[in-house]
Amino acid sequence: MTDTPAAYDPAADRNDYGLKDKVAFVTGATSGLGRQFSLALARAGCHVVVSGRRRERLDALVREVEALGVRAMALPLDVNNTQAVRDAVVQAERTLGPIWVLVNNSGVALTKRIVDITPEDYDWLMDTNLKAAFFMAQSVARHMIDGKRQGRIINIASIGAFKPLGQGSIYSMSKAAVVQMTKAMALEWARYGINVNAICPGYIRTEMNADWFDSEIGQRQMQAFPRRRIGRDTDLNGLLLLLASEGSQFITGSAMVADDGQLLA
Template identity: 45%
Template structure:
């Protein structure tokens, strides 16, 4: 089922840490040429050195909040690797704040990264796919915070609700061009960015409130990603926003 990704060119944004970093490694391990994009080039170089498998990882400087630079960055990705087959639209930020404590700057930064950046990266990639007559796959990283209320994530949840709606709209608009668009919606996932919090007393209270009393790992998201980027396995899946949350969103 996963053989389709071997030899394909995949752009992964937000690849310097967390979910994006793991996705880049997983795709490389299955033979893809991964263009790992983020602001921190030093972290991307470390990622390239750590990765193993029949594929390869190339580094690309990309700040998704710089809309004027997105098209040039996508063009550079294609110059390095060739035409893109898959976009993993993963760049995002998630400050944990109560609504009354959220500043204008934090609010604007979340929307600039999570919503505006995701839209214009998808637009830039899809334009090239359509112009070349190439079918493709776009997978957006959303969140169950865009589906249900999660504590201290009001503004973040608003951005991810927008990403989910964007996913559905783009899936319909680009269906005739052969571009599938889906979203992965994680619940609580342990990464290097939140490991200390989840190990703390407050974090343990959060975990104890979950249906299975555990946080997911980045590896728990891998199988869904691989299915959604596969040309055969997800042939008829588009416009889906799929929770990976141990039933948290059903509580």
């Protein structure tokens, strides 16, 4: 008789991936993927700086992270404020210690036809998804380099980097640039032992797209994917932990697609 293996539950994964007592900084931790990345890193033993603009959500997450037996810090931050980003990194290191891994996750999306996009739309999206991610990574890497410390930077891109998403032109453009930024940073910082990689997720149900996938047209899109589903916010935790860990020492400059085969459809 063969035993049926229990379904894998990412929320119960207690492998520590060599991350015990390392410090992680997660942007966009107030919802969706960033919230789950924070919890996954905490379960693996990291002390976690959680950042985003919504203070009450950060405070609630800090309590959840601390309940996992590690230290946590809520850092309210608008990533579009470059000086605030620099200050946040200093403050985080003063409180929790040297950052080992940055998860550059905050981001926004816009569904609009190209003919309707305004310069304000363009700047808001590009600034948040690309410029802010650039200066966030720069700030953390400067500390790593000055402190002669190795580390990991994980940029959250999208499958939109490889295929323009419907009415998502500037979003897709921003994520393609995040992939190229990842490679440029990996190249420049290889000599310092800082590994920089991008995760390119397919559609995962979060606040960013829940309304869309609840709509009839969104449901039709989902039915066209090879597995007729979209992801759960915990589905990227395994890849995130691999890239955050020392075990990814030979991986840098990669843009890893995690999309359940959606790009194949």
